[in-house]
Amino acid sequence: MTVLTLNLSSVGQLTDEAFYNLCRTNPDLKFECTEDGKLIIVSPTGGETGIRNRRITQRLGNWTDEDNSGVSFDSSTCFKLPSGAKRSPDAAWIILERWESLTPEQRQKFPPLAPDFVIELRSPTDELDSLQAKMREYMSNGVRLGWLIDPILRRVEVYRLGEEVEVLESPSSLSGEDVLPGFVLDLDRIL
Numbered sequence: 001m002t003v004l005t006l007n008l009s010s011v012g013q014l015t016d017e018a019f020y021n022l023c024r025t026n027p028d029l030k031f032e033c034t035e036d037g038k039l040i041i042v043s044p045t046g047g048e049t050g051i052r053n054r055r056i057t058q059r060l061g062n063w064t065d066e067d068n069s070g071v072s073f074d075s076s077t078c079f080k081l082p083s084g085a086k087r088s089p090d091a092a093w094i095i096l097e098r099w100e101s102l103t104p105e106q107r108q109k110f111p112p113l114a115p116d117f118v119i120e121l122r123s124p125t126d127e128l129d130s131l132q133a134k135m136r137e138y139m140s141n142g143v144r145l146g147w148l149i150d151p152i153l154r155r156v157e158v159y160r161l162g163e164e165v166e167v168l169e170s171p172s173s174l175s176g177e178d179v180l181p182g183f184v185l186d187l188d189r190i191l
Contacts, residue, residue, distance in 0.1 A: 035083040049123040070095045080112040081141040089118035114141040122150040145179040
């Protein structure tokens with residue numbers, strides 16, 4: 001996925017409301033924003049990545065609907081992280097109590113919190129170091145568990161809050177551990 005980054009410091013700060021309105025008035029574009037106010041424009045993924053991402057979000061969504069302990073999100077959802085960055089993981093999950101603590105307006109716009117769990121799926125045009133930096137950003141904002149799934153290298157990097165990254169070579173499945181107890185993502189047709 002091609003990423004363009006615009007430094008907007010010469011025109012002033014991009015407020016939360018301005019960012020939200022920019023996204024709403026340009027629905028064909030996907031935007032993110034770094035904590036220092038740089039606007040990121042992300043291109044759409046290709047077909048194979050779209051299929052993999054659909055499988056991931058479907059499996060997480062099916063588990064979430066059965067478990068009822070939280071809510072899951074697809075890659076269209078943008079979260080305002082505590083650092084001020086606005087990010088859209090490929091899949092995310094939030095424990096139900098945290099979600100319900102938000103006001104209706106906060107739930108309607110970009111939820112102002114870090115998910116408990118995130119997944120990033122590497123596409124052929126993604127730079128691995130950029131995705132790794134994004135995963136570190138999630139963790140520094142309070143995400144408890146994150147998976148960077150890399151079909152190109154056939155590996156998964158597991159990020160846990162306060163721990164070193166664990167690299168798994170060609171795993172057949174991943175466990176939600178104590179963050180999503182009972183969730184297992186079968187990596188068949190994803191890796």
